[in-house]
Amino acid sequence: MVGLCPAMIPALALWLGGGEPRVERFEAVETHMGSPFKIILYTSDDATARHAMKAAFARIASLDKALSDYDPESELMRLCEKSGGPPVRVSDDLFDVLSRSVAMAERSDGAFDPTIAPVVRLWRRARRDGKLPDPETLAHARSLVGYRKITLDPVAKTVRLASGVKLDLGGIAKGYASEAAVKILKANGITQTLVAGAGDIVVGDPPPGLKGWSVGIAPLDRPGTSKPEQFLVLRNRAVSTAGDAERFVEIGGVRYSHIVDPKTGLGQTGRTSVTVVALDGATADALDTAASVLGPERGIQLVRAIEGAEALFLRRSADGEVRVTTPGFQALVQPTNPP
Numbered sequence: 001m002v003g004l005c006p007a008m009i010p011a012l013a014l015w016l017g018g019g020e021p022r023v024e025r026f027e028a029v030e031t032h033m034g035s036p037f038k039i040i041l042y043t044s045d046d047a048t049a050r051h052a053m054k055a056a057f058a059r060i061a062s063l064d065k066a067l068s069d070y071d072p073e074s075e076l077m078r079l080c081e082k083s084g085g086p087p088v089r090v091s092d093d094l095f096d097v098l099s100r101s102v103a104m105a106e107r108s109d110g111a112f113d114p115t116i117a118p119v120v121r122l123w124r125r126a127r128r129d130g131k132l133p134d135p136e137t138l139a140h141a142r143s144l145v146g147y148r149k150i151t152l153d154p155v156a157k158t159v160r161l162a163s164g165v166k167l168d169l170g171g172i173a174k175g176y177a178s179e180a181a182v183k184i185l186k187a188n189g190i191t192q193t194l195v196a197g198a199g200d201i202v203v204g205d206p207p208p209g210l211k212g213w214s215v216g217i218a219p220l221d222r223p224g225t226s227k228p229e230q231f232l233v234l235r236n237r238a239v240s241t242a243g244d245a246e247r248f249v250e251i252g253g254v255r256y257s258h259i260v261d262p263k264t265g266l267g268q269t270g271r272t273s274v275t276v277v278a279l280d281g282a283t284a285d286a287l288d289t290a291a292s293v294l295g296p297e298r299g300i301q302l303v304r305a306i307e308g309a310e311a312l313f314l315r316r317s318a319d320g321e322v323r324v325t326t327p328g329f330q331a332l333v334q335p336t337n338p339p
């Protein structure tokens with residue numbers, strides 16, 4: 001899990017008095033998009049819980065099938081095969097994710113860019129081989145990147161990709177899928193729920209008797225093992241962390257993150273993490289990637305311009321951990337462990 005984890009919440013079984021049914025906690029995990037997706041929900045009805053969980057996981061699985069850049073049969077990959085050709089009619093889901101991706105690319109001046117795939121591929125190979133990408137190959141890959149090479153027609157629901165364009169939705173898909181799963185749970189009558197696609201978390205109404213869901217903010221060092229010292233308390237919000245904590249490549253003593261700056265084609269270096277709270281999962285996920293590329297100063301500016309969004313930057317410097325936040329972030333934080 002990257003960055004955030006749903007804090008351990010005691011399995012509350014509440015009697016709501018007067019013979020009301022017992023509200024219980026249900027939890028399940030399935031692997032999709034190469035990551036563990038965890039669903040936690042509260043309901044008094046066993047059958048509803050099972051049915052809703054099944055429907056939510058099925059929704060995530062179908063998004064995985066549409067958006068994957070690992071599966072050559074996915075709708076995304078089939079679209080990429082047609083780059084340079086005429087516009088292609090795509091599913092509502094793919095069109096929606098692409099529209100949101102292009103919108104974030106525009107707002108972030110291309111710091112988030114869904115056409116980053118050719119460069120990301122070179123960095124995946126670098127991670128495997130332990131060798132930096134060859135500069136000429138990298139320059140060619142960079143020349144294929146640019147969100148303006150995507151033409152969307154919202155009426156016809158078509159997408160046209162300029163020649164050589166390849167898409168990577170890895171910076172938005174998990175947040176989008178967590179959000180889609182919460183919508184399905186709500187449609188099945190369940191509002192007290194949390195869906196965590198690895199570190200891309202979307203929460204609905206809080207658990208019974210609580211003000212919100214407690215989500216731990218992992219410290220920069222050893223995020224997998226050290227206990228969070230701070231918790232966000234959230235309801236009907238999304239939160240996502242981008243950081244170099246788990247996915248990076250170290251070559252010649254330098255750590256390169258799997259987040260790439262589209263302007264340079266280089267993986268981010270230095271120990272940083274960005275946690276973003278937003279109104280929806282796709283925004284939180286794409287925004288943490290964009291803010292991570294932009295760095296604290298421009299990143300905070302971007303987050304402040306987006307309704308309902310807050311962010312925390314953590315950076316390791318020679319003088320220790322540097323912490324920069326948007327003005328409203330601290331109000332969401334509870335300093336001690338949740339009850």
Ligand code: ADP
Binds near residue numbers: 111113168170199260
């Ligand atoms: P995760 O939650 O898996 O850590 P992030 O939200 O941090 O993912 O996004 C990282 C992923 O986004 C990368 O693995 C890559 O697929 C993609 N990516 C990397 N750099 C960019 C970028 N500048 N714009 C858009 N997507 C990116």
Ligand code: MG
Binds near residue numbers: 286
């Ligand atoms: Mg992201």
